[in-house]
Amino acid sequence: MxxxxxxxxxxxxxxxxxxxxxxxxxxxxxxxxxxxxxxxxxxxxxxxxxxxxxxxxxxxxxxxxxxxxxxxxxxxxxQGNAEDPGISFNNLPTELRLKIWELAFASHTKPRVHCVNLQKSKSSPDCETFISNHPVSPILHTNRESRSHYLHKTQLTFAFETYINFDHDIVYIPELQDRQAHFRKFLDFKDSRRIQKLALRKDFFNDMPISGHFSSNHLEIRRCLSEWKQMIIIFEDERPWGEVWTDLTVRFKEFSSREKRKRAERGYTRKVCRVLNGMMEEYEEETMDFRFGYI
The missing domain is CATH 1.20.89 (Nitrogenase Molybdenum-iron Protein, subunit B; domain 4)
Structure with missing residues (x-):
């Protein structure tokens, strides 16, 4: 290759x-x-x-x-001309065809980071909706066999105008044009209710665009994102929006124990998260799985 x-x-x-x-x-x-x-x-x-x-x-x-x-x-x-394979894909054994389909969508079986933004809907240009930067795989439009095998193997569901595995994939909001208005729309958006892993840049997380105390903000977000289990805080991602949106290969890399202590801003954010989880325990609410790293 x-x-x-x-x-x-x-x-x-x-x-x-x-x-x-x-x-x-x-x-x-x-x-x-x-x-x-x-x-x-x-x-x-x-x-x-x-x-x-x-x-x-x-x-x-x-x-x-x-x-x-x-x-x-x-x-x-x-037998036959060695230069001419003479193989019709449709005549191949089913097992081989399915293996070929799996190779074609292999990258979609691994956890992905979906950058999400409020944009014009692809299906209804007159409406605004939250969409992922990952396009729908062309395998889904090839034929019935490829579509069925893709959905069976990837266990993806349709959301944010693409296909996502909410058990493994991360929904990342690096920035919003109007933080306060658009973040509220995001919390009320129907597909957001299924998010399990949410990623925000450090400054976005530390300055949530919701009025009220930090702990009440956290409870408000949990009320809207009913499946939310993991909060991923991204440090040092200062790339321009266009570069973030077009990068489909990005992966989350968690800090090591030493890297978490390397800079003061990381230590401060981790302390805030510990205090927040302590308050959740006092309220008899479920604590959050906080992760820290970069992409």
Whole structure:
């Protein structure tokens, strides 16, 4: 498999995008894609599509080599033209087709960070709604078999106009255009009720856009987010909004014990969280699982 490094330091953005376009075109021609997808403007989505094509092609060639080897064992000579696999995807055994689908959506079986923002709805442009920066996987639109297997293996549910696994995925709000008004809308939003892991930047967490005492703010959020179990506080993420929104590969990295004590702001925030959990115990409320780290 070719390794294409799409990081900013690898190539200039235009060159990196053009190189991926050429590789995608080559793979589509080699596989025999009848209807190539339209141009993809987002470099991260383009890279994910490229990996899906490479995984599919690798499995296709492995199947071809296995079939040829079996023919050689049985008949002691090669049958057909070795340069022409002659394999129809629809005629492959079901088990192999499902394995190929799994390779194509492998990244969606791992925990992801969904950056969420209030924007125009994709389905109803006249309405505003909270949406994730992760697009719906093209596997869901390929055919019935791919869609069914995708949903079965990933255990994702439709929310924030994409598919999320609330048991593992993190919903991240780095910033809102109008903190006070939009955060209230977020708390009242129907999909927010299912959130288990919520991530906020440190300054957002320390200055909640809700009037009242810090402990009452926490109780108010818990009342709205009925499934909320884990509060993830993000430090030192000062990237501009556009860069955060387009980064689909981001992962949460928790601080080690030494890293938690490294800076005063981290120690202060951890102390606030301990005090808050102490107050929750006094109120006979469930304490929160606080996590600290970066992305």
């Amino acid at each position: 070719k390794i294409i490094n799409a990081s900013p330091g690898a190539r200039k953005p235009l060159d990196r995008s053009q190189y991926l376009d050429l590789e995608i075109q080559r793979l589509e021609e080699e596989i025999g894609v009848n209807e190539p997808i339209p141009p993809i403007p987002n470099i991260y989505i383009k890279q994910e599509y490229f990996r899906a094509l490479e995984n599919f092609n690798a499995m296709r060639r492995a199947i071809f080599n296995h079939q040829k080897f079996k023919q050689l064992q049985q008949h002691n000579h090669l």
